[in-house]
Amino acid sequence: MTDVFGQSHKDSHEQVVFCADRQSGLRAIIAIYNTALGPALGGTRFYPYESEQAALADVLNLSKGMAYKNALAGLDLGGGKAVIIGDPTKDKNEALLRAYGRFVESLGGRYYTACDVGTFSEDMDLVARESRYVTGRTPAHGGAGDSSILTAFGVFQGMRASAAHLYGTSSLSGKRVGVEGVGKVGHRLVDHLIDDGAEVVVCDVSPAAVERVRQRHPSVEVVADARALTDSDIDVYAPCALGGALDDDTVERLRAKIVCGGANNQLAHVGVEKQLADRGILYAPDYVVNSGGVIQVADEIEGFSMDRARAKATQIFDTTLKIFGIAAEEGVPPAVAADRLAERRMSEVGRIRGIWLGG
Numbered sequence: 001m002t003d004v005f006g007q008s009h010k011d012s013h014e015q016v017v018f019c020a021d022r023q024s025g026l027r028a029i030i031a032i033y034n035t036a037l038g039p040a041l042g043g044t045r046f047y048p049y050e051s052e053q054a055a056l057a058d059v060l061n062l063s064k065g066m067a068y069k070n071a072l073a074g075l076d077l078g079g080g081k082a083v084i085i086g087d088p089t090k091d092k093n094e095a096l097l098r099a100y101g102r103f104v105e106s107l108g109g110r111y112y113t114a115c116d117v118g119t120f121s122e123d124m125d126l127v128a129r130e131s132r133y134v135t136g137r138t139p140a141h142g143g144a145g146d147s148s149i150l151t152a153f154g155v156f157q158g159m160r161a162s163a164a165h166l167y168g169t170s171s172l173s174g175k176r177v178g179v180e181g182v183g184k185v186g187h188r189l190v191d192h193l194i195d196d197g198a199e200v201v202v203c204d205v206s207p208a209a210v211e212r213v214r215q216r217h218p219s220v221e222v223v224a225d226a227r228a229l230t231d232s233d234i235d236v237y238a239p240c241a242l243g244g245a246l247d248d249d250t251v252e253r254l255r256a257k258i259v260c261g262g263a264n265n266q267l268a269h270v271g272v273e274k275q276l277a278d279r280g281i282l283y284a285p286d287y288v289v290n291s292g293g294v295i296q297v298a299d300e301i302e303g304f305s306m307d308r309a310r311a312k313a314t315q316i317f318d319t320t321l322k323i324f325g326i327a328a329e330e331g332v333p334p335a336v337a338a339d340r341l342a343e344r345r346m347s348e349v350g351r352i353r354g355i356w357l358g359g
């Protein structure tokens with residue numbers, strides 16, 4: 001690992017910590033992008049990275065993304081993330097998770113961890129036996145449980161705001177919405193859409209996931225795959241599966257006029273946000289509309305209240321509208337407007353920490 005400072009300086013990370021415990025097999029990296037707004041919060045990804053370099057690149061990227069997400073979610077939290085290198089189905093064990101917990105604790109509250117790909121609330125309960133700085137715990141331990149509940153709710157708020165901006169009404173009633181991926185987030189989004197009177201068409205590579213939705217809502221139409229979905233006559237496209245859904249080809253063919261979904265990192269590369277805008281497609285930035293999950297787990301730090309967390313997630317509607325307003329005013333795509341707004345909050349609110357408190 002040669003160029004660590006080179007990589008982190010490029011994006012100005014505050015701190016990158018390498019953690020190892022040979023006996024349990026722990027190899028983890030914790031990255032803190034910034035703490036301008038408060039302690040860094042972001043999940044722990046347990047993944048069999050091809051190399052340490054790949055793990056480092058991922059954690060640097062993800063921790064930066066969390067800083068922007070937490071800032072626009074209105075949280076007093078900075079951005080951080082951790083990765084544990086390994087196959088969670090084979091390498092996860094109690095000693096490893098607890099060793100990891102001790103490293104989280106050693107940061108003295110600069111970093112709060114939570115679940116991500118490859119880690120679950122039960123794992124966080126183990127990590128929490130060694131550290132006070134853990135959220136996303138099981139309800140038995142005062143945790144919020146499955147974060148997809150408010151993630152889907154927040155995506156729905158973002159979609160209502162997109163409809164309000166484009167059609168002048170926040171209702172999705174009568175609109176045709178294509179949901180790609182009906183897993184934890186996608187199937188809950190379908191519930192909200194059906195309640196609101198939308199027509200819903202879905203696709204998923206898992207027949208069981210599709211079947212679950214069809215059982216709950218027989219009116220839902222199913223198409224073969226993502227290509228069939230994006231090519232079909234839909235008003236709104238909601239990517240809720242993997243990242244990179246919006247590549248050059250998809251944007252070129254897309255018939256929907258709104259894109260708003262739960263998946264992380266929907267834009268396949270820089271520049272897609274402009275292609276969307278040039279085609280007159282309104283893109284609700286992914287990290288803004290999918291922040292309901294982090295709002296849910298962040299609430300645990302105070303002692304979890306679903307009502308309070310839901311009220312905060314409702315604000316995603318206003319934030320999304322505000323971003324569309326800034327985008328129009330400043331003549332930039334909404335993704336750029338969102339980044340600017342997040343940077344503004346980190347800078348303006350972060351600055352007040354410089355006021356000397358005496359003592």
Ligand SMILES: NC(=O)c1ccc[n+]([C@@H]2O[C@H](COP(=O)([O-])OP(=O)(O)OC[C@H]3O[C@@H](n4cnc5c(N)ncnc54)[C@H](O)[C@@H]3O)[C@@H](O)[C@H]2O)c1
Nearest residue numbers: 147148151181183184185204205206209241262263264293
């Ligand atoms: N769960 C959360 O709270 C949360 C929060 C923020 C962002 N996200 C993001 O939302 C997305 C979905 O997360 P989730 O928790 O619902 O995951 P999940 O694994 O429960 O669901 C994903 C679904 O997508 C399907 N899928 C995979 N590849 C597909 C493809 N090519 N075409 C169609 N369907 C496909 C899977 O079969 C699965 O049903 C992810 O990108 C995740 O990072 C989730």
